[in-house]
Structures are given as structure tokens and as C-alpha cells.
Amino acid sequence: MRLERVAAHVPAGARLADIGSDHGYLPVALMRRGAIVAAVAGEVALTPFRAAERTVRENDLEQHITVRLASGLSAIEPVDGITAISICGMGGETIRDILDHGKARLSGQERLILQPNGGEQPLRQWLMEHDYRILVEELLREKRFDYEIIVAERAGPVAYTPEELYFGPLQMQARSPAFLAKWQRILREKQKTLNSFAHAREAVPEEKLQEIARQARWIVELLG
């Protein structure tokens, strides 16, 4: 379901680079449906790289999907004419680092379809600092995990407040039941953490305590 939702945000007829493709399921599924015209599957690790090669071969798609053993955006060559980049199933900080290290390879025309597992705030911060506007945010829950999908395009300077970077600007507006339930769960966790800090034998760094207290305050305000 998670990759199906990611797939729904890849524009029809895209030339997709799927970075950290693992088995290559996303580009292969999209290619088989005729939803994209070409793809690059990038993998930094040998075992998933070979798995992606196998998936592509078994589906007879070698003419359309190039599998490259490469770190991050170095899998992309100018000749690929990439129009969309998906980076999914990694921490938000890892996705941010992949974008940052590879920013010279971004033309600015590509749609980014990102699916972080946590660490959304630093990822949104990077997007804002590099003029990417968030076009879509989706929240889904699968096997008791919350997943976010963030779709962004470079569109000139954009400013998000610290709260928008924390909660997601569009999710904050939409206030879906799934979003509110997620933040109710997180608030309970934060309150437990603050409670355990209060009873801790060793002093907790003041900065850390203040940070969690501020986040808990934001969540209380959000939930009203």
C-alpha cells in the first residue's frame, strides 16, 4: 500500500529515478503499467542492486530501466533526462543528505516524491531552504507504522513556520482524522518522556528538556 501511494504521485509519462530502489519494485510496477516511459533504479548496496537487476531482467525491462550501483543522486546522468525522483523508505535525515550531497545533479525541474520514515522536519527544512514548495502531503498507517509522503517541486522562495516544518504545512491545514490521531499518540509519548525526565536520577540536559516541552506545547495547541 505504501509504494502504491508513492506510485500515485509519479506523473504519467515521467522519466523516473528511484534512489534506494532495493528490489526495484516501484519502477518495475510503473513501467509494467505503462505509467512511466523510462527509469533509473539506483542502489548503494550490492545485494539490493543485484535484486533490482534481477527484477528488471525477469520483467524484460532492460531496455527501459537502467539499474546503477551508486550512492544517492550520483545514479543520475544528464542523458537520463529525469523528470521525477523518488526516495522512499529511509529516514528523513538520510533523504535530506542524499538531496544535499547530490544537489548539483538536480536540474530543478524534477518532481520529488519522498517517503521518509521519521525525520520529516529536517527534510522539510531542506526543501524550504532550497526553494521547494510542498505540493502534496499524505499520511498513511500500515502495520502500526505512520508513513508520510511528501511531494515537492522547486518553485522559488517559500517560507514555512517552525510549526509547519514540524507538522507539515498541508497536513496542518487539512487536519485529517489520521493526522490528529497520529499527533495524539505522539503527545502521549512526549508526556511520558517528560514524566520520566522529571523522575530521572541523572539530570537531563536542559536543552533537550526544553525542546521536548516545546514540541508537546505545539501539539497541545494543534489539537486544541
Ligand SMILES: C[S@@+](CC[C@H](N)C(=O)[O-])C[C@H]1O[C@@H](n2cnc3c(N)ncnc32)[C@H](O)[C@@H]1O
Ligand atoms: C528500506 S529500503 C527501501 C526500499 C524502497 N525504496 C522502498 O521504499 O520500499 C532502503 C534502501 O535504500 C538504500 N540506500 C540507502 N542509502 C542509499 C544511498 N545513499 N544511495 C542509494 N541507495 C541507498 C539501501 O541500500 C536500501 O536498499
